[in-house]
Amino acid sequence: MNLDATDRRLVHATQDGLPLTPRPYHALAERLNLEPAEVMARMEKMLAAGVVRRIGAVPNHYALGYTANGMTVWDVDDDKARELGRQVGGLDFVSHCYRRPRHLPDWPYNLFAMVHGKDRTEVEEKSRRIADLLGDACRGHEILYSSRILKKTGLRFGG
Amino acid sequence: MDDLDRKIVNALQGGFPVCERPYLEVASRLGMAEEELIARLEKLLADRVLTRFGPLYNAERMGGAFTLAALSVPEADYDRVAQAVNALPQVAHNYRREHTLNMWFVLATDTREGIADAIREIEARTGLPVFNFPKEEEFFLELRFAA
Structure with missing residues (x-):
């Protein structure tokens, strides 16, 4: 549009x-x-047109008790990434799921899924459910916890 | 936060109506008065339980662009680099994460070319290489946080 x-x-x-x-x-x-x-x-x-995703409230998940925030990253077979990405994105505890480029050799991961929990144990349990879903198509993964919000202003548009 | 606040937070994560008296419409659905809904929303925002209330825009559909990017920042230099990165208005969010790549930020720009400019600017200001992770595909299902 x-x-x-x-x-x-x-x-x-x-x-x-x-x-x-x-x-x-x-x-x-x-x-x-x-x-x-x-x-x-x-x-x-x-x-x-999707220019506005929705009109609504954005909760501060920390204030709601979801204090553990894990960016889970997965090294998934390229030819299965789309189908598996859809399945991971459909899990009710995954807020965002994206396929992104690898940066070899430092960064082998191509699937990113944000997982929130009340604590790290909860994030790890949820991460295991993703690992089960991915099965043999996944060669490795990591969880990157956020330890500090350095900036959060949201989007700013000129105009 | 009481039960009514929780009901409000849960209800307002969905679609807010476009009509003359939208707060009245939502308030009636929740069995409360319009002015009470507005007053509680003001308080939830002031208390930072909600970070925002209003239209959520999709920058890409407006001709703009987004990317996720990361830096590997030496610990001794972390605060200086955080300040340098945050100073760019194109940086919408920035998180410290526990990894060798220990600074992760979202860039949002009005134009597609804006992303490359912002990355060059950050590399110049910090002296560090930016790892760019533009999304190749999105599997979107917006999380509804149960309050």
């Missing part, structure tokens, strides 16, 4: 979030000098 200048103004106006007022789209319309119906129509269109 090609965003026009008005879409970009709308993106810019909502990058810190949706106004917490009873009529949030009206508040945006007023700020952008648009009709409320137009703001809502543009938002619907961006949702339909």
Whole structure:
């Protein structure tokens, strides 16, 4: 989808979030000098096009008690990576799953799956379930725990 | 956080409506008043239980680009490098991780070419080679955290 200048103004106006007022789209319309119906129509269109993944809340998983955050990385046969990636991505405890390039010889892993747990034991149990699923197609894996958030601002867009 | 807060956090991870009174619609579904939902949302954001509430944009669908990248940073130099990397506005998240590759960050840029520019900039500022891990395929299923 090609965003026009008005879409970009709308993106810019909502990058810190949706106004917490009873009529949030009206508040945006007023700020952008648009009709409320137009703001809502543009938002619907961006949702339909996937430019907006969803409108909603992003929980701080640390605050919810998911303090162990493990990036699990797997060295999986290239010709099976797509099918296995789909299966790993479909596990309910995997938040994101991607196929990414290897950097040999330092980095043999091509499948990345983020796993969250209340503690490391939980992350390790979940990681074992991924290992079971991958079976012989996997030659090795590691879990990279995050020990500190150095920056978390989310995405910033110009506009 | 009480039971009602948990209900709110769980309910709002799904699709928030686009209509004249969306908070009213969600509040009615949860059996609460519109003003109470808004007040609790304000508090959840102020307390950092929620990091954000609003539209979640997909940078790639807007003509922009994303990548995950990593550095292997000598411990003695870690804070300086973290500052240098974080100073770039293109760095959306940055995590310390326990590995030889001990700094992992997400770059998000308005244009596709922006990624290579940001990587060159980081290499120049830190003197370290950037390992770039652009996604080749995404197997996406957004996690719903049970609050």
